[in-house]
Amino acid sequence: MRSLAFIFSIFLFFISTDATAGLATSSSRLIYEEGTREKTLIIANINDYPIVVQAWFDDGSGNPEYEKSPFVILPAVFRMQPAGIQSLRVFFNGAALPSNKESVVWLNLYEIPGVKKEGADAHAKLDFAMNTQLKVFYRPKGLQKMKLQDLVKKLKFSIEKQSEKAVLVCENSSAYHLSFARISLIYQGEKTNIIQEMDMMSSPLSKRRYMLENPVNVFDYIEFSLIGDDGHIYHGKVDRNGAFIEGF
Structure with a gap:
């Protein structure tokens, strides 16, 4: 079980993160070096309502049907409560990518709000869905490291x-x-x-x-x-x- 100190430190990080959408992320981009077993991205729901999140990779088009991604993400669909934290695992699927240059794909985090009831008449309020995109760079081993x-x-x-x-x-x-x-x-x-x-x-x-x-x-x-x-x-x-x- 995670310690309270660890969870508190994660919340402090997200509090200091500027986010225009309802999700805050532990990083604005991921660098996936060849040979890496997996990468982890931590996200937080900073909305005051629960959401369902769908995660996928594409070429920047925001298309969940994109089929050429060299990465897999787990979990791909999940629910988050207000102030909830979720860890996402990113794996390389072994796709053939250029060895002489970086490759890039976009990670999409599509948040779908639930229906929130407010007031004495318990009328329904529907919030808008939003999509957060992050770049994921695949970096081959043979590239010269450069500042x-x-x-x-x-x-x-x-x-x-x-x-x-x-x-x-x-x-x-x-x-x-x-x-x-x-x-x-x-x-x-x-x-x-x-x-x-x-x-x-x-x-x-x-x-x-x-x-x-x-x-x-x-x-x-x-x-x-x-x-x-x-x-x-x-x-x-x-x-x-x-x-x-x-x-x-």
Whole structure:
């Protein structure tokens, strides 16, 4: 049986976690290294009502019928009481994945509220269902371990014209995914931001294009915020060739 001290420490962790949905998680992402037996994710129901949770993996589409996931999660469907805590176990199913770069899937935690009765007339109140998504990165053994600062040096930036609009091209020559929270171009002290998207991740060994708020043709350097393996946000600056200027 878990000790009261352990349970209390878990609650303290979730209390300090910022969650927009009704579920709080012990981590904002999972790194699954090749050869790992299993990974554990702990979640807490911070709603004031019970919920049923369905968990599955997909390509980010939120489709519970997705069949190509390299992972299995247990339990896949479960009920949680208010302030309840649930441990989820993630296993690799042995699927064939690239050995020269990271792979990524999304873990979905779809919460379905029950019907709550309130007031003297016991009228029913229906709360909305919500879906929380976390990225799960599969990391092959053969990849060279690199610090975030070194990964940034594997990036090259350029501006490309598309019709009447300008886009920022990020070429990621590393074997790792880089998740941006923000990117800005600086030219002669003037800042131009990219248009924010739900997912601004740059995939390994590929190019990603970001729309700019204003058309520009040149920049001196890039300011950015990156999400690290620990879920924290790190800030830095690089020139267009990825030469590191400052940050972290």
